[in-house]
Amino acid sequence: MEISLKINGKDVKAEVKPNTLLSTFIRENLQLTGTHIGCDTSQCGACAVHLNGDAVKSCAILVAQANGAEITTIEGIANGDELHPMQQAFHENHGLQCGYCTPGMVMSSIKLVENNPNISEEEIRKGLEGNICRCTGYHNIVKSVKQAATVMGG
Amino acid sequence: MYELQYSKPSSVNDAVAEVKNSSDAKFLAGGMTMIPTLKARLSSADLLVDLKGSNLSNISVSSSEVVVGSMTRHCDVASSNDIKGSLPALAKLAGGIGDHMVRSCGTIGGSLANNDPAACYPSAVLALDATVVTNERSILAADFFEGMFETALNEDEIITEIKFPIPEKASYIKFPNPASRYAMVGVFMVKKTDEISVAVTGAGENGVFRCKEIEDVLNSNFSLDALDNIQISDDNLTSDIHASAAYRANLIKEMAKKGLKDLI
Numbered sequence: 160m161e162i163s164l165k166i167n168g169k170d171v172k173a174e175v176k177p178n179t180l181l182s183t184f185i186r187e188n189l190q191l192t193g194t195h196i197g198c199d200t201s202q203c204g205a206c207a208v209h210l211n212g213d214a215v216k217s218c219a220i221l222v223a224q225a226n227g228a229e230i231t232t233i234e235g236i237a238n239g240d241e242l243h244p245m246q247q248a249f250h251e252n253h254g255l256q257c258g259y260c261t262p263g264m265v266m267s268s269i270k271l272v273e274n275n276p277n278i279s280e281e282e283i284r285k286g287l288e289g290n291i292c293r294c295t296g297y298h299n300i301v302k303s304v305k306q307a308a309t310v311m312g313g
Numbered sequence: 314m315y316e317l318q319y320s321k322p323s324s325v326n327d328a329v330a331e332v333k334n335s336s337d338a339k340f341l342a343g344g345m346t347m348i349p350t351l352k353a354r355l356s357s358a359d360l361l362v363d364l365k366g367s368n369l370s371n372i373s374v375s376s377s378e379v380v381v382g383s384m385t386r387h388c389d390v391a392s393s394n395d396i397k398g399s400l401p402a403l404a405k406l407a408g409g410i411g412d413h414m415v416r417s418c419g420t421i422g423g424s425l426a427n428n429d430p431a432a433c434y435p436s437a438v439l440a441l442d443a444t445v446v447t448n449e450r451s452i453l454a455a456d457f458f459e460g461m462f463e464t465a466l467n468e469d470e471i472i473t474e475i476k477f478p479i480p481e482k483a484s485y486i487k488f489p490n491p492a493s494r495y496a497m498v499g500v501f502m503v504k505k506t507d508e509i510s511v512a513v514t515g516a517g518e519n520g521v522f523r524c525k526e527i528e529d530v531l532n533s534n535f536s537l538d539a540l541d542n543i544q545i546s547d548d549n550l551t552s553d554i555h556a557s558a559a560y561r562a563n564l565i566k567e568m569a570k571k572g573l574k575d576l577i
């Protein structure tokens with residue numbers, strides 16, 4: 160089937176098999192490999208992207224369902240060389256170790272903060288229930304999100 | 314995932330017709346259960362009929378009833394000021410499903426049609442005596458759930474909306490599985506004008522059920538300490554890698570004690 164959508168501000172048209180996952184389309188067709196696949200069970204959140212303004216798990220959505228949508232991936236949030244405040248905060252607070260979960264953490268956290276600019280530490284911890292990190296123990300991730308929230312306008 | 318076709322009809326009638334005309338078509342709502350099961354090849358379909366075009370996502374609240382369209386997402390129920398005002402326990406339940414990414418896709422209709430034994434919504438529907446409305450008929454909650462992953466729905470029947478009568482008070486307390494966030498035990502309690510009703514999810518071998526033991530105690534003694542000394546039987550409760558039946562029985566009591574505080 161033919162699909163057309165907007166990814167990171169660019170219009171994309173493609174012929175896809177209807178059983179193509181959004182994550183597969185992003186990683187394999189578009190070669191945007193910042194979106195990671197960390198599990199088989201829709202639980203880890205490494206694949207988070209923004210779809211029409213919501214954070215979603217791209218491994219649990221068909222690209223067909225996203226036909227006509229606007230999508231942002233981790234590659235689309237920096238402004239040229241200037242990192243997004245969330246990326247900058249992860250960088251400054253050592254919010255990552257191996258970095259595997261990081262794209263999903265960043266994309267998920269941006270929406271948590273946008274929807275709740277004065278987000279508390281407890282709300283961050285609860286809000287990130289769907290993003291699993293094997294390395295950091297979460298403390299520096301929470302610190303990063305807290306800092307980004309103040310920069311993003313909380 | 315096996316090969317399949319995808320369509321997004323623009324009305325309920327067209328969606329039903331597409332499923333009727335196909336040998337193994339399935340409805341697709343938020344996909345939060347459907348897509349992972351297809352990926353794991355635990356299920357297959359020759360056609361997925363996406364209900365997103367069928368205009369089923371709406372919320373309306375009157376003085377006596379909360380009506381939620383089947384394609385309404387968990388995040389929309391959780392953030393609805395009307396629902397928070399008239400049936401806050403339902404908004405709280407929706408806001409505790411999975412995580413915010415699951416809540417921005419998953420729908421109430423998908424959750425009920427799936428009837429996962431650990432899903433949250435079935436307990437609200439059963440305890441509140443809600444009505445599940447389909448393209449064919451209205452089904453009372455007591456007749457809708459038919460055991461684990463089983464419901465009264467026909468293969469080509471679409472849930473269109475759910476009607477919840479507004480009670481005096483209601484509460485939902487869940488002990489989530491720490492990995493999946495599904496209910497290890499979830500207890501939905503309702504104070505109606507003439508009785509208390511209590512539904513339990515996550516624990517029953519046959520899925521969601523009304524807990525007579527707790528209802529009987531509270532209907533004769535509606536007080537904060539009424540549940541302190543009760544013992545819930547573990548007959549017909551689930552034992553799995555997460556918890557034994559006896560542990561779940563105790564969780565039912567503990568969650569009900571917490572929920573009772575919200576009712577009194």
Ligand SMILES: Cc1cc2nc3c(=O)[nH]c(=O)nc-3n(C[C@H](O)[C@H](O)[C@H](O)COP(=O)(O)OP(=O)(O)OC[C@H]3O[C@@H](n4cnc5c(N)ncnc54)[C@H](O)[C@@H]3O)c2cc1C
Pocket residue numbers: 200201202339340341342343344345346347348364383384387409410411412415418419420421422423424426427431432433434466470471472473493494495496
């Ligand atoms: C990581 C994760 C955590 C979760 N945690 C929880 C939790 O804590 N509590 C909880 O309750 N749930 C939880 N869920 C389930 C989730 O909330 C969805 O409610 C559930 O997956 C089904 O809704 P859906 O809209 O995604 O339906 P789909 O997956 O699209 O469909 C599910 C089934 O219902 C059928 N169907 C869908 N809509 C209709 C309709 N209108 N009429 C008839 N049939 C229909 C489909 O054909 C399919 O068989 C979780 C899911 C994930 C992935």
Ligand code: FES
Pocket residue numbers: 195196197198199200201202203204205206207216217218219
């Ligand atoms: S890869 Fe999508 S949730 Fe794990």
Ligand code: FES
Pocket residue numbers: 254255256257258259260261291292293294295
């Ligand atoms: S930094 Fe390694 S998984 Fe999170």
